[in-house]
Amino acid sequence: MPRAERERQMMDAGVRVFGERGYRAASMDEIAELAGVSKPLVYLYLNSKEDLFTACIRRESAALIAAVRAGVRVDVPADRQLWDGLTAFFAHTAEHPDGWAVLHSQARSGGDPFVAEVVAMREEIVAFVTSLIAAAAREAHGDPELAEREVAGLAQALVGAAEALAGWANGDDSVSAREAAATMMNFAWAGLGNLMAGARWSVPDAS
Amino acid sequence: MPRAERERQMMDAGVRVFGERGYRAASMDEIAELAGVSKPLVYLYLNSKEDLFTACIRRESAALIAAVRAGVRVDVPADRQLWDGLTAFFAHTAEHPDGWAVLHSQARSGGDPFVAEVVAMREEIVAFVTSLIAAAAREAHGDPELAEREVAGLAQALVGAAEALAGWANGDDSVSAREAAATMMNFAWAGLGNLMAGARWSVPDAS
Numbered sequence: 001m002p003r004a005e006r007e008r009q010m011m012d013a014g015v016r017v018f019g020e021r022g023y024r025a026a027s028m029d030e031i032a033e034l035a036g037v038s039k040p041l042v043y044l045y046l047n048s049k050e051d052l053f054t055a056c057i058r059r060e061s062a063a064l065i066a067a068v069r070a071g072v073r074v075d076v077p078a079d080r081q082l083w084d085g086l087t088a089f090f091a092h093t094a095e096h097p098d099g100w101a102v103l104h105s106q107a108r109s110g111g112d113p114f115v116a117e118v119v120a121m122r123e124e125i126v127a128f129v130t131s132l133i134a135a136a137a138r139e140a141h142g143d144p145e146l147a148e149r150e151v152a153g154l155a156q157a158l159v160g161a162a163e164a165l166a167g168w169a170n171g172d173d174s175v176s177a178r179e180a181a182a183t184m185m186n187f188a189w190a191g192l193g194n195l196m197a198g199a200r201w202s203v204p205d206a207s
Numbered sequence: 208m209p210r211a212e213r214e215r216q217m218m219d220a221g222v223r224v225f226g227e228r229g230y231r232a233a234s235m236d237e238i239a240e241l242a243g244v245s246k247p248l249v250y251l252y253l254n255s256k257e258d259l260f261t262a263c264i265r266r267e268s269a270a271l272i273a274a275v276r277a278g279v280r281v282d283v284p285a286d287r288q289l290w291d292g293l294t295a296f297f298a299h300t301a302e303h304p305d306g307w308a309v310l311h312s313q314a315r316s317g318g319d320p321f322v323a324e325v326v327a328m329r330e331e332i333v334a335f336v337t338s339l340i341a342a343a344a345r346e347a348h349g350d351p352e353l354a355e356r357e358v359a360g361l362a363q364a365l366v367g368a369a370e371a372l373a374g375w376a377n378g379d380d381s382v383s384a385r386e387a388a389a390t391m392m393n394f395a396w397a398g399l400g401n402l403m404a405g406a407r408w409s410v411p412d413a414s
Contacts, residue, residue: 022318022319024318025318025319078399078403079399079400082399105315105322108312108315108316109315109316109318111229111231111232111316112229112232115312133399136399136403137402137403150390150393152375153372153375153382153386153387153390153394154390154393154394154399154402156368156371156372156374156375157368157369157371157372157390157391157394157395158368158394158399159371160367160368160369160370160371160372160374161363161364161365161367161368161371162364162367163367163371164363164364164366164367164368164370165360165363165364165367167363167367168359168360168363175360179360180360183357183360183361183364184364186357186361187360187361187364187365187395187398188364188394188395188398188399189398189399189400190398190400191394191395191396191397191398191399191400191401192285192286192289192340192343192361192365192395192396192398193286193396193397193398193401193408194398194400194401195344195361196285196343196344201400
């Protein structure tokens with residue numbers, strides 16, 4: 001088996017064990033066993049538990065960001081862009097619950113260097129969402145007061161809400177990725193004020 | 208000095224050091240020095256680093272929940288209840304940045320038993336927000352489809368957005384608690400759809 005393929009198997013096992021147990025409680029014996037290799041081979045290929053955890057965080061970050069970016073087309077209306085990005089996000093976190101646990105919860109269990117990795121990933125996602133909201137606001141040309149600073153705050157709120165809903169959906173098998181995305185659109189696009197008045201955001205038929 | 212007062216000083220020091228350094232990197236020597244007592248006295252009163260951290264998490268949880276509950280009056284319109292709750296939340300997290308860091312970030316750095324403490328606190332806040340949204344939806348009697356399940360999702364989104372904005376505001380001195388609350392209302396009450404069309408939520412004058 002080629003080295004790249006072996007490393008992928010080791011990282012798959014690492015994400016699973018780190019996602020379930022956290023950094024400190026995770027055992028390299030368990031990771032090696034799950035990957036079907038010897039523990040010395042894990043150390044030979046990936047050097048140390050620290051390096052393996054870092055590699056897992058980076059791979060899962062890159063995969064999540066790529067999934068969201070791939071989901072969004074810029075030639076559609078702003079609410080459709082948001083819907084597409086959210087459905088891509090929730091589909092990815094639902095399909096990769098251990099990867100999501102590593103990024104959202106477990107990275108912090110290892111301390112500072114790992115926290116820095118996920119902080120960098122989160123900033124990249126916030127910057128992407130900020131650019132989407134700013135572009136939509138410019139196109140809508142409705143509100144000259146939707147300043148850069150406020151857009152930054154709205155993007156933080158949106159990312160925080162999406163993170164919380166991913167945790168909610170992953171903790172409850174009956175909540176689908178689509179339901180999480182629809183809840184998010186009703187919350188963030190329609191707004192609670194409209195929901196109270198019975199005005200909902202409509203899920204597009206063709207997705 | 209009475210024991211209760213001494214313990215309060217030790218916990219103040221604990222929240223500060225745990226909030227800045229995390230659980231493992233925090234030193235009991237530094238906590239004792241900051242509290243102006245000997246290290247053996249800290250152990251005599253609070254037993255262990257684990258117990259001190261648990262006591263800090265519980266005290267900061269209880270204070271945050273009490274501050275939010277005290278901010279909300281139930282005899283005002285739903286958007287005013289939300290505004291009042293949010294201003295109380297952001298004022299508290301701004302005034303207690305180390306306490307907020309302990310709850311939101313650092314609890315996880317200590318591992319499972321501490322995670323369980325903050326998960327319980329978060330569930331209490333989500334339940335409180337759920338009851339507020341459900342009561343508002345009942346009063347508005349607009350949308351019979353705003354079912355219990357969807358209200359639970361909206362509450363998760365709201366709490367996640369507020370957590371993210373508290374981190375944003377605490378990381379940038381120029382963002383006031385009031386600005387964070389106003390951003391949250393524009394996001395969660397007015398909704399991005401209205402903001403794009405130039406329709407904002409209005410901050411009440413009398414607060």
